Amino acid sequence: MTARTSWPLWSTTAELIVVDPAELAAARDLAGATLAEVEDACSRHRDDAELRAVEGRDLVDELVSPVLARLLADAIDAARCTDGLVDPTLGDRLEAHGFTGAPGVRSAVVHRATWRDVTLREGRLTAPAGVRFDLGATGKASAADLLAERLRDDPRIHHGVLVSLGGDLRAAGTGPGGGWQIDVRDGAGEPGQQVRLHDGGALATSSTLHRRRLLGEHEVHHILDPRHLGPAPDTWRTVSCAGTTCAAANTASTAAIVLGEDAPDWLERRGVPARLVAADRRVLTTSSWPTPLPAEVRHG
Structure with a gap:
């Protein structure tokens, strides 16, 4: 039986799920200290x-x-x-x-x-002088990786842990039998799918649905295209990518938002397991995206 805890973090939600409930308190303490450093x-x-x-x-x-x-x-x-x-x-x-x-x-x-x-x-x-950094495209995912690695190496933690920072996921240690069951969905009403995340794996999602504001007469999202320094196109509602690290997965998902219509070919050429939800809610996946869990596993 797993155990979990969640708490508000950086305008989103952090969550830990542990295989052994007896390790939850230690995992939460380590998470608090690590994320405070970040x-x-x-x-x-x-x-x-x-x-x-x-x-x-x-x-x-x-x-x-x-x-x-x-x-x-x-x-x-x-x-x-x-x-x-x-x-x-x-x-x-x-x-x-x-x-x-x-x-x-x-x-x-x-x-x-x-x-x-x-x-x-x-x-x-x-x-150079005047540079202004923004780590929004990778910072949360990097923090998930850092925390997962510290949990894996902590002598108090002997079983698997799943870290979620605003939906950026990284598994550490040996998870439950069959892997972690993940619901890939950016909120209620959005197209969803359940897949398995195996030991040490990562999954990250980039979205144009949140952090939107008016710019002149037009509503825009926060992901910028460095090629013209304006908001990327609204081609995709969300892009979810799997990888060996959360930072790598989030790098691919953010680049896909920026690329717009060119994203599926770019992801496929790089062998990135990816799921893209278009503006009209059509769902596309690359050939390496995990097979959805069957209904008896999802609901059993």
């Missing part, structure tokens, strides 16, 4: 976050904490492996569109850097 490192809502202080330098050349280094490394890797379709230096543009900073504030900024201008070597971050 928030201290890069929260976009805290002026005292480490990343905000780093950005305040005229020229960034800073040895950063191990947690921030991990988060930044994942973000830079995401940019590298997508050739910039996912770019962690779009913080200024998100602020200009009203998705960060104080409510109602628009910053008159010019995007002065890209991921190619940023380096991270042995924990030392180098970036």
Whole structure:
């Protein structure tokens, strides 16, 4: 019998599910400590976050904490492996569109850097003056990976754990027989499907349904296309991708939103298991997407 706990986190919900109920308290304690470190490192809502202080330098050349280094490394890797379709230096543009900073504030900024201008070597971050980071495309997924790895290595945890941060999932240790049963669905009323997530696996979803606001006369979502610095097309309601890490899965799902109609071919060429829900609610999957669980398993 599994046990679970959930709590509000970063305008979403965090959840832990453990195979052994006796390990739930220890897992929750470790989760609280780990996620507090992540928030201290890069929260976009805290002026005292480490990343905000780093950005305040005229020229960034800073040895950063191990947690921030991990988060930044994942973000830079995401940019590298997508050739910039996912770019962690779009913080200024998100602020200009009203998705960060104080409510109602628009910053008159010019995007002065890209991921190619940023380096991270042995924990030392180098970036040009004026760069504004936003780790929204990878930060939550990286945090799920970090927490899952710490749970796996913690001597108090001997059985499997499933981490969910706002629906970004990472399994650690040996899960229940047959794997974790996952409902892939972005809220009530959306097309859904249940699949298995096996030991060590990850699943992440990017969505255009949330964090929307008016920009002029048009409603837009928060995922930007780095190629033109505006919102990506509304081709897909959601894109869910599986991977060996949550950061890799979320990198692929975010890139797919940015690519619009080109996403299915891009994902297929890279062998990414993916499920895409179109604006008209049609569901497409790549050839490697897991087979849905049969009804007797879903409801039995």
